[in-house]
Amino acid sequence: MTLCKDKRGFDKLLHFIVGLVIALIVGVIFAHIPPHMPWWTLTVALMAVAVVGFIKEIHDSRMTGNHFCLWDWLWTMSGALAICWLPWLAAYLLAIDG
Numbered sequence: 001m002t003l004c005k006d007k008r009g010f011d012k013l014l015h016f017i018v019g020l021v022i023a024l025i026v027g028v029i030f031a032h033i034p035p036h037m038p039w040w041t042l043t044v045a046l047m048a049v050a051v052v053g054f055i056k057e058i059h060d061s062r063m064t065g066n067h068f069c070l071w072d073w074l075w076t077m078s079g080a081l082a083i084c085w086l087p088w089l090a091a092y093l094l095a096i097d098g
């Protein structure tokens with residue numbers, strides 16, 4: 001296994017954006033499922049990004065000339081963390097509205 005040393009670059013921006021989009025889509029969809037629990041919504045959104053990002057890195061590690069990059073996964077998760085407040089807020093407001 002090769003140690004990943006590329007901490008920055010355009011690739012990391014794409015990982016950030018993909019993590020953000022996955023968390024937003026999964027989180028907002030889950031927020032609309034009753035009983036509208038904000039912390040469960042947040043957990044599901046972050047776990048979805050973590051699993052998808054991890055599976056993508058496993059896939060990359062099996063490709064010739066590529067490797068599992070922890071930094072890619074961390075950038076993907078940072079995108080999810082940057083937007084996770086929005087699904088939480090959606091579930092919270094839906095819970096208040098009833």
